[in-house]
Amino acid sequence: MTQIQQNIPLRQYNTLGIDIVARFFAAFTSVDELGELIENNPNTGIAPLILGGGSNILFKDHVNGLVLKNDIPGLSVVKEDADRVYVKTGAGEVWHKFVQFCLHQNWAGVENLSLIPGCVGASPMQNIGAYGVEIKEVFEELEAFHLHDKKVYVFKASDCAFGYRESVFKRKYRNQFVILNVTYRLNKKPVFNTSYGAIEQELERMGVQDLTIQAVSQAVINIRTSKLPDPAKIGNAGSFFKNPSVVVALYEQLKKQYPHIVGYPNTDGTIKLAAGWLIEQSGWKGYRHGDAGVHERQALVLVNYGHATGQDIYDLSSVIMKSVHDKFGVELEREVNVV
Structure with missing residues (x-):
C-alpha cells in the first residue's frame, strides 16, 4: 500500500510556487490505491484534497487534511x-x-x-x-x-x-x-480553426504554405511562449481570471466610452470581454507589490516572484477585481481554484 506521509511541502506541486505544507500527503496511480488511501485517511473530519498538475490552484494557507496527488497513467x-x-x-x-x-x-x-x-x-x-x-x-x-x-x-x-x-x-x-x-x-481528417487570436498571423510569419495540425500547434506554442511566463521560471497559474460576459446594452455603453474595448459575441446573445484588456486599462499591467505582481506582458496573469504567500496573491486579485468594477462596472471572476 502507498504510504501516507506527513508535513509535506507543496511548493513543487503548484505552479504558483506557494510555499505551504500538507499535514498528510500521498500519491496514487490506480483506483485501488485511491480507495485504500481514502479508507486510511488519518483525518476523517476533512475531505481529501485531490491534486493534479497544480496549475490552476491557489493555496491561501497550509492544508490541515489529506492531499492526494493523482498520478494515474495511461x-x-x-x-x-x-x-x-x-x-x-x-x-x-x-x-x-x-x-x-x-x-x-x-x-x-x-x-x-x-x-x-x-x-x-x-x-x-x-x-x-x-x-x-x-x-x-x-x-x-x-x-x-x-x-x-x-x-x-x-x-x-x-x-x-x-x-x-x-x-x-x-x-x-x-x-x-x-x-x-x-x-x-x-x-482523422482535420478541421482547422485558425481564426481566433493571432494564429493566422503567426502561421504567416512562420512561412507555412500547407496547413497541418502540427503547424497550428507550433503557432499556438509560439504565441503562448511569447505572451505567458514559464511556471518553471516564475510562479504563475496562467490566466488567473475568466473573461467576463456582459449584456449588449452595457457593451455598447462601454464601446462609446472606450472605442478600443475588446469584445466577442456569445451564442446566448451576451458579449464576452477580454479580462486582460480591462485589467491593463485599469493600470495593473506590470504592477508589483513585494513578490506578488501582474505579469509585464499579459495582465491576465498574476505572478509570484519568489516568496509571495497565497494570501498576497489573493489580496492582489481582490484589489484588481474592485478596480475593474469601479472603472467599467464589470465583475471579474477568478478562474483558479482557491483553497
Whole structure:
C-alpha cells in the first residue's frame, strides 16, 4: 500500500510556487490505491484534497487534511472508425504530452490546446479552452470515483454540464468525485480553426504554405511562449481570471466610452470581454507589490516572484477585481481554484 506521509511541502506541486505544507500527503496511480488511501485517511473530519498538475490552484494557507496527488497513467486507443479515433487517457498524464501523442499520430482536435499546463484530469473539470477550441468539442466520456460511496461512475458530455471554464465537477459535484481517466474523440481528417487570436498571423510569419495540425500547434506554442511566463521560471497559474460576459446594452455603453474595448459575441446573445484588456486599462499591467505582481506582458496573469504567500496573491486579485468594477462596472471572476 502507498504510504501516507506527513508535513509535506507543496511548493513543487503548484505552479504558483506557494510555499505551504500538507499535514498528510500521498500519491496514487490506480483506483485501488485511491480507495485504500481514502479508507486510511488519518483525518476523517476533512475531505481529501485531490491534486493534479497544480496549475490552476491557489493555496491561501497550509492544508490541515489529506492531499492526494493523482498520478494515474495511461494512453490507449479504445476504438476507432473511418473518421475518428477514441483515446483513453489517465487523469495523471501531462496534458501537453497527450496533445503531442495526438499530433504524432496525426489525429486532429486538440492542436489549438497545445502547451496548456496541467494534467488530463483537469481538462473536463475546467472545460479547458484556448484559441477558439474547448475540451467539450473532443470529449467523449470520463470515469470518476465517488469519494463517499466509493463507486466508479461514467460521465458522458451531457452529464458534465460544460460551460465556459465550467463543469459539474467545479460546482454541483465539487469535492465529491475524483476523475480517473478521460476518453477523447479525435478526427482523422482535420478541421482547422485558425481564426481566433493571432494564429493566422503567426502561421504567416512562420512561412507555412500547407496547413497541418502540427503547424497550428507550433503557432499556438509560439504565441503562448511569447505572451505567458514559464511556471518553471516564475510562479504563475496562467490566466488567473475568466473573461467576463456582459449584456449588449452595457457593451455598447462601454464601446462609446472606450472605442478600443475588446469584445466577442456569445451564442446566448451576451458579449464576452477580454479580462486582460480591462485589467491593463485599469493600470495593473506590470504592477508589483513585494513578490506578488501582474505579469509585464499579459495582465491576465498574476505572478509570484519568489516568496509571495497565497494570501498576497489573493489580496492582489481582490484589489484588481474592485478596480475593474469601479472603472467599467464589470465583475471579474477568478478562474483558479482557491483553497
